[in-house]
Amino acid sequence: MTEKVDHYPMWKNLGLDLEKHDQLLAILPDIYKKIYIETQKNRPDMSFWDFVVGDIHGIRIKELKEAKEKGQKILGTFCLYVPDELIFAVNAISVGLCGGTNFSNYAAEGIVPPNLCPLIKSALGFALGNICPYFNSLNLLVGETTCDGKKKAWEVMEKYFPCELYVVEIPQCKDRPQAREHWIAELKALVKKLENLTSNKLTFENLKAAMEKIENKRNQIRRVYQARKADPPPISGKDALLVSQVAFYDDPDREIQMVGKLADELEKRIRDGVGVVKKSTKRILISGTPMAIPNWKLHQIIETSGAIVVCEETCTGTRYFDAKLEITGKTLEGLIGNLAERYLNINCACFTPNEARTEDIKRLVKEYKADGVVLYSLSFCQPYIIESIAIEKKLKEIGIPTISIETDYSSEDEGQLKTRIEAFLEMIKK
Ligand code: SF4
Numbered sequence: 001m002t003e004k005v006d007h008y009p010m011w012k013n014l015g016l017d018l019e020k021h022d023q024l025l026a027i028l029p030d031i032y033k034k035i036y037i038e039t040q041k042n043r044p045d046m047s048f049w050d051f052v053v054g055d056i057h058g059i060r061i062k063e064l065k066e067a068k069e070k071g072q073k074i075l076g077t078f079c080l081y082v083p084d085e086l087i088f089a090v091n092a093i094s095v096g097l098c099g100g101t102n103f104s105n106y107a108a109e110g111i112v113p114p115n116l117c118p119l120i121k122s123a124l125g126f127a128l129g130n131i132c133p134y135f136n137s138l139n140l141l142v143g144e145t146t147c148d149g150k151k152k153a154w155e156v157m158e159k160y161f162p163c164e165l166y167v168v169e170i171p172q173c174k175d176r177p178q179a180r181e182h183w184i185a186e187l188k189a190l191v192k193k194l195e196n197l198t199s200n201k202l203t204f205e206n207l208k209a210a211m212e213k214i215e216n217k218r219n220q221i222r223r224v225y226q227a228r229k230a231d232p233p234p235i236s237g238k239d240a241l242l243v244s245q246v247a248f249y250d251d252p253d254r255e256i257q258m259v260g261k262l263a264d265e266l267e268k269r270i271r272d273g274v275g276v277v278k279k280s281t282k283r284i285l286i287s288g289t290p291m292a293i294p295n296w297k298l299h300q301i302i303e304t305s306g307a308i309v310v311c312e313e314t315c316t317g318t319r320y321f322d323a324k325l326e327i328t329g330k331t332l333e334g335l336i337g338n339l340a341e342r343y344l345n346i347n348c349a350c351f352t353p354n355e356a357r358t359e360d361i362k363r364l365v366k367e368y369k370a371d372g373v374v375l376y377s378l379s380f381c382q383p384y385i386i387e388s389i390a391i392e393k394k395l396k397e398i399g400i401p402t403i404s405i406e407t408d409y410s411s412e413d414e415g416q417l418k419t420r421i422e423a424f425l426e427m428i429k430k
């Protein structure tokens, strides 16, 4: 990914609103420079990710276009619960879509209420405003029934966004035996949809190969997270978050290679005693809603207040890779069963009950030797906001310093958040 080309003809062909798109792309370099370049020292080699952000709508979009010309289908997903393995197995490409900026909100105004989760509003704005070439490259949008906001967002998408939509129905009480049966039936229905779309059959061989590839990608991210357990950590929380964010939409083979190379370097740094902060710097675990590019706000505040983020219990963190996938079994049915099991082990606040998430946080605090937990919820995200009250209480009862933060994508509350985070860190130090 090194060539420099004029992408305007491609963006025009995709039907983008070029004026708005220019405005969007003009904002990102300054934010990135301020957060990633000017305030960080002694980074590992992050040149690949620096390039990817600088070229965010360039070469990857060109790759998708070329893949489409060769007959491959491009699918957009919004949640970890839509298994990449099934999509890649039938030779389609999955792109994790999200929205991490309020820039696009104008396009969703009057269509959705203002008091909606910023992530959903942002994603809808990207789609409806024709300012994201990932949306405009799709053959199929795959939604899912997780939170209420998303369920309604699919209806808006279907009405206003000219791309076919398919919604996977996720069981809500996932601990029940019938939930597993229902989930397997839903995965099989998705397979049918994918087979029709791509004219490729799902087989034992292609599913096993895709499972191995995606699990290998997750293994490389696991290695990066494993390295963050060191004191001092060899990588900042901001950089680790970026690695995870990019993994959602980049080519899995390239991710295996690049994240693997980064993990090699981090492991060497640990052997050499090299870190991005001083030993014994206060270590923070963030837990809550996912953070889509360019939502780096909370990490930036914590890491410019004298602490370091060592782990994220989020879908752009451990929920992405923690649940292990068994690739054993001699039949296609067996592999689909393993896949179903793996995904049911992800503990999202959309499920009820969801006690296992609290246990995950407690375990991660120990594993990453975190000094404190920041429970992070995007505004109007009811599942995570509601869970944060009980989780904060439980963590405090066992002596884990915890603070709950509710925020959106604006910069208006940054000063106030910084004051709260600094006071929290002071309290931890005492
Ligand atoms: S938080 Fe829940 S709904 Fe959102 S991406 Fe993660 S699993 Fe899906």
Ligand code: SF4
Residues within 6 Å of the ligand: 117, 118, 119, 120, 146, 147, 148, 149, 150, 289, 290, 350, 378, 380, 381, 382, 383, 384
């Ligand atoms: S952050 Fe919360 S409200 Fe927003 S999409 Fe995720 S679960 Fe739904």
